[in-house]
Amino acid sequence: MYFLNDVVSDIGVIDSFIIPDVISLYLALIAVEVRAGGDNSDPAMPTVIKAAVYLSCGAGVFYLLGREIKRRANYLSNILRVIELKRLGDYLQGDTTNILVVVSGKVGSAEPLNCKQGLLSVFVEEKAKVHFEIKLESGHLIKRSLNYLLQQNETSWYLEDNTGRVNVVEAESAVGFRDILNKYPLNIPSSEIFKKLVKPEGFKVLKYCCHESALNIGASLTFVGEAVRDKAGNIMIQRPKDLSFLVFGGEGSFNKMVSHRKANAEIYIFFSKVCGTIVVAMAIMYGVHFVRKFLLPFEWEKNKDLRKRSEKTISDSAAVQSMKKKKKKKKRKKKKMKMKMKIKMKMNLQLHFVLLNL
Incomplete structure (x- = not known):
């Protein structure tokens, strides 16, 4: 779940075709489970079928998720990477008015702010x-916590390197902006905190804490955005x-993020292969039994009768042999x-002869 939320927040919403595929796969496997689990004469088979269904669902979900993460990572790695900011203008010539780029640089500003930590x-x-x-x-106590902006x-600020600079517009709306801020x-x-806070009756402060978040001058950042020219002809990232x-x-x-996504995708695909291999092994182990049990019931019953007859014949022959042994003993x-x-x-x-002779 962590990786799914991470991908959605960092890259965007996963394509809608994955959800119907997963649901269809799950419903199909559940239908197989219901059909196969109708006969409870063998208590081990329903458990095996359920395990196979769950493993198949897991394999499908892992594979689809891994494929989507890998596709997104490949897409990000194929975005135009601008190594030097001075060359950004070369890509916005002629009919090209906007282009998706990856730019890196350090934060700079002509009018920086002074934060309470003494940093620009x-x-x-x-x-x-x-x-x-x-x-x-009524006398009841309700405990709550509240976060609010002071x-x-x-x-205005920009990204710069040794070759040039580029303005960044609406950077606060970028995914991951809160993660790049330094907190103090x-x-x-x-009294200064609660002077603007409306306090209801029975309000009592238990504890409070304050922190400052700042984007400092000189911080190294990488943006994935759209490069355009404003009305004055200056290049900006929006x-x-x-x-x-x-x-x-x-x-x-950025490179670490892309490689991390690809590694996660390979892990998901590997898990899907492991689950699929286990399902195939279970199918091989119980396939013959499943066919004989559910697809050929008459043959199964016939074999049962034959086994009973053979067992009866063996028992009768043993009784005859025991009777013969008894007769021989007699x-x-x-x-x-x-x-x-x-x-x-x-x-x-x-x-008698001895007695007569006497």
């Missing part, structure tokens, strides 16, 4: 944050009509008994 600036803003509570008639001053804490008496007006602080910040016992009887009769006859 072209934009100074003082804000206060107040934490307060209000006691209602004062704001600005002077201020010690302002509470907000494009159909694109976002971007500003970055620090030297080489025959052996009978033979042993006959042999014992014969031996006993012989011994009795011999004893």
Whole structure:
């Protein structure tokens, strides 16, 4: 989510074709899940199907988002980069009245402002944050915080390098302008802060803090905007009509931003490939089972009957073999008994003859 908000705020709104694609993909996969999950005879299959659906949705979202970020990064990297400001006039000759460019330079002004930190600036803003509570008639306390502007001053300024300068118009509307301001804490008496603040009954200040935001002279900035000539023929950088007006602080910040976007795009595409690979592996593992379970139910039942019959045949054959073994044991016992009887009769006859001889 961080990268999505970052892209929208820095580059502009993502193209509208992505959202319908993602929604269509999600609905199609949910439909497959509903159809396949109708038979709950195998409790493991619905879980596998849900996991495959979620991974497929994740792969689609990651791929579309990565592709869009990469497309935007490539678009920004292809914008005309003006290395020297003196050459900016060469691009605005003939029929070319405006052109999208990337310009870099340091902040300068003919009439700089003095901020309370003793630094020269072209934009100074003082804000206060107040934490307060209000006691209602019922006795309940409501705690709130309020941010409000104390004062704001600005002077005309420009970007300059060793070769020339160019004016910047409406820089406050550029995306990222608040990030390039330097913030300093201020010690302002509470009476000066609250003299213009309308206080309701039961209002009580808990704590407050003030800070000053300033764009200092000499700060290195990079603008992505439209280069045009004003009525006097001077070149200036302004907000494009159909694109976002971007500003970055620090030297080489624009190149770092583009490379960072491309790296993020590759990460998203890599995640989409990982999710897709897992889905394919799950499809291979459970594909045969899915086909036999849902597309060939009669064959499945037939195989069940065959398995039951084979198991019954095996059990019957085992019972027959056990009966045969029992019969063999009985025959052996009978033979042993006959042999014992014969031996006993012989011994009795011999004893009888011995007694007669005596």
